[in-house]
Amino acid sequence: MNIINTKNSLETFILSSIVVMTISFLFLSAKIAVAEEEFEYAPLVGEVKSLSLTDHTMVIKTDQSKRQLVVLTDQTTLKGVMLAEEIKAKQKVKVWYVIEDNLFKALKIEVMPELGC
Numbered sequence: 012m013n014i015i016n017t018k019n020s021l022e023t024f025i026l027s028s029i030v031v032m033t034i035s036f037l038f039l040s041a042k043i044a045v046a047e048e049e050f051e052y053a054p055l056v057g058e059v060k061s062l063s064l065t066d067h068t069m070v071i072k073t074d075q076s077k078r079q080l081v082v083l084t085d086q087t088t089l090k091g092v093m094l095a096e097e098i099k100a101k102q103k104v105k106v107w108y109v110i111e112d113n114l115f116k117a118l119k120i121e122v123m124p125e126l127g128c
Contacts, residue, residue, distance in 0.1 A: 052107075
């Protein structure tokens with residue numbers, strides 16, 4: 012009787028472990044899919060030409076010499092600075108965005124470190 016209970020307990024443990032691993036895998040897969048969907052476009056890379064905190068906009072001159080207006084939102088995250096006010100003209104940035112209502116809305120702005128002596 013004891014061997015049967017041990018076998019049933021082991022089977023139950025293995026099945027519940029498989030269920031937990033499957034759910035974890037599905038959750039991770041969904042999370043990755045959402046992350047990839049958020050960054051649907053390649054990031055803009057370029058130099059800050061202007062930043063308007065009142066309009067919540069930034070103009071970036073891309074590496075291809077194109078100027079692009081980007082809208083900062085409450086959901087925009089920053090890397091390399093703590094506040095948008097710290098972003099200065101001529102700084103190199105990388106901006107991940109989505110296009111909504113024909114506007115480039117920044118999801119993430121990374122201020123690249125300045126290189127030099």
